[in-house]
Amino acid sequence: MNRSPQPLPDITPGTLLLLEANDWSYGRDLTPGTSVAIAVTGIRDLLYRSDEWIWVLGHRPECEYPNVDRHSPCMEVRAKIAALHRQVAAS
Numbered sequence: 001m002n003r004s005p006q007p008l009p010d011i012t013p014g015t016l017l018l019l020e021a022n023d024w025s026y027g028r029d030l031t032p033g034t035s036v037a038i039a040v041t042g043i044r045d046l047l048y049r050s051d052e053w054i055w056v057l058g059h060r061p062e063c064e065y066p067n068v069d070r071h072s073p074c075m076e077v078r079a080k081i082a083a084l085h086r087q088v089a090a091s
């Protein structure tokens, strides 16, 4: 296998991503089948990541970050890379 992975979208930290129920598969403390909003702080680019999914790290929109003391991301969600591209292109 030597195809190169799909390039990742360039997401500016602080971007609010809105993920439909179909756009994500897993999340810490999230309810499957609902839409999710996350203020992105970064993505976890694993060496052997999947072509389709990526872990996105960030904060809940209602979290006061960055107006409160910095804290590690309070949200992690495994999102479809295609959905990220769509949102970045739309913004």
Ligand SMILES: [Zn+2]
Binding pocket: 058, 059, 060, 063, 064, 065, 071, 072, 073, 074, 075
């Ligand atoms: Zn937070």
